[in-house]
Amino acid sequence: MxxxxxxxxxxxxxxxxxxxxxxxxxxxxxxxxxxxxxxxxxxxxxxxxxxxxxxxxxxxxxxxxxxxxxxxxYEPSALIERICPTPSLLILMNNDVVTPTDLALGAFARAKEPKQLHIPPGGHFDPYNGQLFDENAPVQARFLQEHLLK
Structure with missing residues (x-):
């Protein structure tokens, strides 16, 4: 931004x-x-x-x-290396002007496993409702099922 x-x-x-x-x-x-x-x-x-x-x-x-x-x-990714082995799902919108893509990808690269990256189209607020919510929610549900129901 x-x-x-x-x-x-x-x-x-x-x-x-x-x-x-x-x-x-x-x-x-x-x-x-x-x-x-x-x-x-x-x-x-x-x-x-x-x-x-x-x-x-x-x-x-x-x-x-x-x-x-x-x-x-506020530096949300400052301690990202320390949250392992907590599973992390990063939903990174491809046209986000609130959270710049390069910074988010850098944080994801530094995060430890297990981690997953999902990059749907749209801006920062788009996955909160409407069609992108309907497409994004199952990705989150699968991630939670995979990592919480073991």
């Missing part, structure tokens, strides 16, 4: 931390935005559509700025 964040983002974060230390309300930032250049946690049309399709009525599209900082520091 390509996104442009404000050049003064570190300054914005520092000002927010000082304000919170004084007991003030935290700064807020949108969770999703259609504009890939917007200052939000997940700026892309894919994210906006994906989140919008599954959120309840009345949901407010904002989160504390400190959550954005934590999100940026």
């Amino acid at each position: 390509i996104a442009c964040y404000p050049a003064n983002e570190l300054e914005i974060g520092a000002v927010d931390r000082l304000a919170r230390a004084r007991g003030e309300e935290p700064a807020r930032v949108p969770v999703v935005d259609k504009d890939p250049h917007a200052f939000s946690v997940l700026p892309s049309e894919d994210n906006y559509i994906g989140y919008s399709s599954g959120i309840p009525f009345g949901w407010v599209n904002d989160v504390a700025l400190k959550s954005l900082e934590a999100f940026r520091a």
Whole structure:
């Protein structure tokens, strides 16, 4: 995902931390935005559509700025080598702008066996409902049956 964040983002974060230390309300930032250049946690049309399709009525599209900082520091594949011998199934969408394909494939390569890779067509949110859900769910069920019902 390509996104442009404000050049003064570190300054914005520092000002927010000082304000919170004084007991003030935290700064807020949108969770999703259609504009890939917007200052939000997940700026892309894919994210906006994906989140919008599954959120309840009345949901407010904002989160504390400190959550954005934590999100940026999150490295989901950092310890992937240590989760063996736990069976791992990676569902990697071939057009995912949320989780870049090269990073996901790199994590899969570092994962220990047993592991399985499934790459259906579509974007990050596509397997959560509709036709791709119907195609993807049996892959997950077979994996779970194979590894949990031994």
